[in-house]
């Protein structure tokens with residue numbers, strides 16, 4: 001299982017760390033940041049790069065200068081200052097994790113990181129980055145991109161709202177019913193695992209009540225959202241059947 005990650009920041013660095021912990025045989029073969037990209041078909045040293053990110057923020061150029069350049073071509077890792085060209089590389093999985101929503105585009109006017117006819121061969125894209133834009137032009141560009149990448153090339157796309165659904169669900173719960181002040185973990189307890197666990201146990205019944213209220217309110221909210229989305233989808237398809245991301 002090979003992975004390339006566009007943007008080695010909070011999302012990209014932690015994604016690579018967690019991937020290594022959970023699937024040790026997985027190989028992160030390419031990463032990029034604002035200064036360029038690193039590629040090693042045998043797998044990059046994720047722990048080392050994670051440490052560089054923690055200490056210095058940007059990692060690709062630093063790793064090149066400190067580790068690759070002294071050994072020259074003998075070093076198995078290649079570096080390029082063109083960060084976008086990471087998306088030319090083949091991998092099982094591509095993770096967009098840079099603050100860019102149009103990582104792939106069909107036309108040069110889409111101003112994407114890479115054109116779909118030049119992208120590497122991937123089986124799946126896992127969107128760590130937020131890729132949604134309400135701008136109608138961006139939405140049309142996104143649909144064009146999906147029609148080719150998913151509809152024609154058959155690359156599965158796990159959308160941002162699915163990948164980040166844990167955060168989205170938590171934010172939605174807060175939006176529907178805010179956590180009351182008496183159920184917010186006191187600041188002075190943060191960092192003290194034992195104290196927090198005891199505090200949570202002591203407030204167990206109140207949390208159970210809050211979660212029941214949120215479930216009822218959430219189900220009602222969901223019905224309204226589904227209704228609204230279905231109307232929007234039907235209107236969209238009625239206006240242009242080509243908007244379907246794939247042909248059955």
Ligand SMILES: NC(=O)c1ccc[n+]([C@@H]2O[C@H](COP(=O)([O-])OP(=O)(O)OC[C@H]3O[C@@H](n4cnc5c(N)ncnc54)[C@H](O)[C@@H]3O)[C@@H](O)[C@H]2O)c1
Pocket residue numbers: 006007008009010011012032033034035057058083084097098099100128129130131164167
């Ligand atoms: N931090 C979060 O909790 C979180 C959660 C979900 C989604 N997101 C989304 O993920 C994306 C990244 O967020 P983050 O918190 O990791 O940001 P970050 O600033 O920590 O990291 C972004 C990384 O992308 C790199 N980058 C910027 N432009 C690039 C380019 N053109 N090509 C390659 N790399 C580039 C930067 O150098 C940096 O390494 C954003 O879209 C953000 O909205 C963040």
